[in-house]
Amino acid sequence: MLRQYELVERVKAYDPGADEALLNRAYVFTVQKHGSQKRASGDPYFSHPVEVAGLMTDLKLDQETIATALLHDTVEDTLATIADIEAQFGPEIARLVDGVTKLSKIETMPENERAAENLRKFLLAMSEDIRVLLVKLGDRLHNMRTLHFIKSPDKRRRIARETMEIYAPLAERVGMYEYMREMQALAFEQLEPDAFKTLSGRLEQLRSQDHGQVDQVALAIKQALAAEGLQVMVWGREKQPYSIWRKMAERHVAFDQVTDIMAFRVLTQSPQDCYRALGVLHTTWQFLPGRFKDYISTPKSNGYRSLHTALIYENSMRVEVQVRTGEMHRTNEFGLAAHWAYKQGNRPDGQVGWLRDLIEIVDASHDAEELLENTKMAIYQDRIFAFTPKGALFQLPKGASAVDFAFAVHTDLGAAAVGAKINGRHVPLRTQLENGDVVEVVKGQSAEPQLSWLGFVTTGKARAAIRRALRAKERAEVIETGRRLYDEIADRLPARVGRKALREALERLGLEDEDDLLFAIGAARLSAREVMEALVPGSTADLPDEPEERAITIKGLRPGSGFHLAECCHPVPGDRIVGLHEEDGSSRGTVAVHVIDCPRLAEEGTAEWLDLGWGEHSRGAVGRLRAVLYHRTGTLAEMAGIFARANANVIGLDLTERRDDPFHTYVVDLEIQDLAHLTRILSALRASDAVAEAMRV
Structure with missing residues (x-):
């Protein structure tokens, strides 16, 4: 563990003007507050924030970030408050600490909801100041390094899965590949222990048999480039077990069939030399078609720049080669943190686009499961490049459709899409895009997102926007039903209802506006009596109690x-x-x-x-509805349970549409009491995770 003076010396080495007193106060504060707390390893708890601060010094981050790293667990795990942090360290550090701190009021939530709420707060704070993400990634990396000390296997797997699905992709999206690779390796060891052990053993066996083959290939590459007057640095490495395991899964091959286990990096002195070096490599050894990627002319959204190729070396051995400048390499390994210049007010703007998309997803997501699903989709790493007709570049996940592209350009464009042209040819909206496609989205005047789109969109932004539009449409339908019922209720009142009476009724019912009232009526959350009494107090005193059973007249x-x-x-x-x-x-x-x-x-x-x-007191009829269910085990039973709990007898059930996508459509006839009863059933269906859409026929 870093001692106090060692940490301060690290910061002063790259920032001589840093506030030494501030760093000392933060160090002492975290030691005092965590006191005798212990980690699972048996080490003092304060060793963790100190080590996270050390990771931040490796990235040469500013003093506020170092102080935040030291303090980031004090609010969550001690009696310290954000007010205490602000009083001693100022509002900026307090805001950063609050952004990293997990929510304290959600410990009773189910695990997925708790994770989602933590992620929601984290993403919102990150959008305001990216340093929150840098500290959080350092925090997670150090926790992963000590994960093996946790006794519970289930807890280790849960933390590893969260790391693999959320934090490693986030590290990749800001270009921190060193963090990403180490997180993936540590998580893989916990999630797939047998595969990790087997692959590690095979790699060790190859290492003992190759007689320095990695060094031999690196030297051959360097000599070939030097012969053409290029001054370069070259080194190689074997790929990590997780990287090999992914290739085996993607290509459906055994370990012995994975031929490109070695990867090499070539550092040149200029971008022009990168292309010269590539030409030498391709003329000296045969290259593999389809494996060349130019991320210098078209960088990744996280700023990553490099040339990638794959060569066939002697004895048909395949090797991967990455060619880049030294400056590109520093940025590629530590990404956004590598060129951090926050003290000068320069915020790297390469992240603005995807951060904006993430925040839009936070706003549009309806519940915890939806937030986690959409966020994972937004930050995973496999990307393609597509262009608008005017040449604007958009990066999307592999498998993205024309609808995903439309939402990437603008949410309003996605919502209005009715067709698309790819490379000048009309195609269905579900068509998957390829690298380099030019996409023109065709808009419609009265178009709106369709439920079927959820079956093929791949981006979290598109999925969140579609679901939000569908919910808005459902709300509008319920409000329209509520408006009709409200008119009938108003007709039964002894006096005409004016704006004043309506405002007072909203206040009595604790509702914001008239639409909220109409929605509550349409969704049967308010009875006619409750509405009448709110509009005209005392108006229901003489109304008879309604009998349970009535005939239709x-x-x-x-x-x-x-x-x-x-x-x-x-x-x-x-x-x-x-x-x-x-x-x-x-x-x-x-x-x-x-x-x-x-x-x-x-x-x-x-x-x-x-x-x-x-007629007066009419009740009892057959209502028909259409329900679109997710095609998975138990959804039909869940729908039947909703009908049973609502005391609605099913007298007809037809499967009207069975498709290859994740949805099945049913038409159901129910014995119900009245419109309010049917509306309550529809509201319950729409609230269920088993039901994608429910509507009256």
Whole structure:
């Protein structure tokens, strides 16, 4: 563990003007606050923040970041508060510490929700100051280095999985490849211990048999380049077990079939020399087509720049080679932190785009599971490049569709997409993009995101925006239902409801605005009595209690006329209804009762309609709904459980659409009481993770 004076000397070595007193106060504060606390290793707890601070000095970060690293666990694990930090170290360091600190009020949440809330706060803080991310990555790296001391295997695997899925990809996205590789290696050892042991053994066996082959190849590369007048540094290494394991999984091959186990780096003196060196390599040894990538002319979104190629060396051995300048190498290994110049007010702007996307995902995500899913999708590393017709470049995950591209350009463009052209040719929106594609998105005037898009989009930004639009559409439908019910409720009041009465009702009910009231009515969260009493206090005093069971009666029919509820629209008590005469051989015929917006009514002239209404206390009808379920085990049972808990009897169930994508569509007929009952069932379905979409037919 670094001693106090050693840490200060490290900072002063690259920043002679650093505030030595500030660093000493932060060191003493963390030692005092953590006191006798111990880590799983048995070391004093304060050794962890001190080591994290040491990692930050390796990156030559400013004094505020070093102090934050020293203090980052004091609020979470001691009695210290953010107010204490601000009082002793100022508002800037307090804000940074708060950004790194996990939420203290979520310990009772389920594990995935707790992780999501931590991530939500972390991402929001990171968007304001990227130094939060740098400290958090240092914190996670040191925790991974000491993970083996934790006794619980389940806890070790949980931390390793979180590291592999969240923090290693985040490190990659800011170009901190050294952190990423070490995190992946340590996490892989915990998540796949048998594979790690086997691959490590095979690598050790190869190492004992190659007789310095890595050094021999490196020397041959250097000599070939020197012969052409290029001054370079060359070194090689064997790939890590996790990297090899990924290649085996991606290519579906055994270890013996992974031929490119060795990788080499060539450092040149200028970008021009990089291309000269590449030419020498390709003319000296055969290169593998399809394996060349130019990240110098087209850098990755994290600023990574390098030339990648693969060569066939002697005896058909394949080797990977990366060619870059020394400056590129420093940036590539430590990314954003390598060119940090925060004290001069220069914030690296290469991260702005994907950070903005991450924050948009935080805003759009509905729950913990959705946030974690969308964020993982946003930060994973495999990328392709696509262009707008005007030449603007966008980086997307492999497998991204034209819809993903549209949302990457702008959320509004994605929402309005109705078609696409790729390289001038019309294609379906679900078409996957290839490297270098030129994509033109076709907009529609009244277009809106479709549920089916969720079956093929790959970016977290697109998925979050689509789900948000679908929820907004569902809310609008519920509000429209609530508006009709509200009008009926208002008609039963003894006085006309004005704006003043409505404002006072909202205040009594604790609602923000009229839309919230209409939504609560439409979703059956408020009964008619509750709404009436809020609008006109005392107006329900003389209303009789409603009986539990009622029959359906219809007002507006001529005496002796029969009626039936039309099966094309399945009206239920609470709907606005009209009637159409149907000849059935009787003297007066039968009246078919339709919902006012039934499509069949458009075929008849309005002169043929009978203005009808539900009789007093009418209840009991068949409601029809369509439910789109995720195609996985248990979803149908969960839907049936929702019906049972709502006391709705299923009298018809049809699987109307079975597709290869993750959705199945069912049409369900239910015995329900009235519109409010049906609305409650729809709201429960929409709230279920088993149901992608639910609507009335």
